[in-house]
Amino acid sequence: MIAAIQVAINLQSKLHIRVMNLSLGRQVFESYTLDPLCQAVEAAWKKGIVVVAAAGNSGRDNSMGTSGYATITSPGNDPYVITVGAMKTAGSPLRSNSLIASYSSKGPTLLDHVVKPDIVAPGNRVVSLYGPPFVNPNPGGSYYFYEALPQQYPQNLVFFSYYNPTFGSSNPSTASDYYFLSGTSMATPVVSGAAALLLQANGKLTPDQVKARLMKTAYKAFPSTSTTVDPVTAATYVSQYDIFTVGAGYLDIGAALANSDPVTGSALSPTAVYDSTQNAVYVVTAAGSTWDSSVLWGTSVVWGTNVFVNGTSVVWGGSVCWGTSTDAAFSVVWGTSVLWGTSNQVASETSNVILGED
Helix, strand or coil, rough: HHHHHHHHHHHHHCCCCCEEECCCCCCCCCCCCHHHHHHHHHHHHHCCCCEECCCCCCCCCCCCCCCCCCCCCCCCCCCEEEEEEEEECCCCCCHHCCECCCCCCCCCCCCCCEEEEEEECCCCCCECCCCCCEEEEEEECCCCHHHHHHHCCCCHHHCHHCCCCCCCHHHHHHHCEEEEEHHHHHHHHHHHHHHHHHHHCCCCCHHHHHHHHHHHHCCCCCEEEEEEEEECCEEEEEECCHHHHCCECCCCCCHHHHHHCCCCEECCCCCEECCCCCCEEEEEEECHHHHCHHHHHCHHHCCCCCCCCCCCCEEEECCCCCCCCCCCHHHHHHHHCCCCCCCCCCCCCCCCCCCCCC
């Protein structure tokens, strides 16, 4: 992956590469300042490439006792990149009907406590093209990789009957060329496409300006909570619409294209800092960042107010989601000795969530 990123950097000028979509992630082992993968995406960002990364699909993971918090994967844990969480549209074109996908990974990031995700976008049960079956011409050869998903999950095939009621076959061999998948990997390219539209409209925009405009113009009218019941396990998951779940809000491409506010400084994602004297968590922005440069880019404007406590910069007060500072789970997020739950966990964006939520 690092080698591929370097190739894109080397070809940036020749091919005019402006956007890099990374629908993938791996677990966090170390600070983003030491992570080679994070260093690679930062190099691309500084070269003028907007890097968009998936948040991860571990929002339901309570193995660390954090109810899915602190599960952002690398390189989505890097403060430079645009990290994307997944929303479910419920088949409605209205943003007001969309809810967060309970599997969407939440911040803050492990070790560095970077506020992530930056933004959320449609990513549940997304219908798109899939490659048709291709047989290896060598004798005894097997189908190539992309045939594995339809073979393993034929229920995700989108049949012609989905568009044409007169065609009622459910045989995978007669299915159309469409397939649906769920996950933050599916939400990430929606934001990458939005970034491309912004650059098409104004090719002089920097990656920081693209990120800032997408975040500021994001739709911010969310409910306080929503509940999902897994149809298979019957488990109930309650999602809170805080800054570590929805970031700056729900992608609004039209609003982003219409925005012309001046953007200066970096758009580094802020850091969440725990104040033991107040038993509260605060958002701290980098010196000289866009978020602090003017009234137009104040923190509450970018992230809204409902994701904070009482509309202030306090993220959480005494009732922190994972308990108080005396709880073991608290030290997982805010401590330094614990890196991840178990060492055998491996994050793989395209395989963590297949069927998605109803």
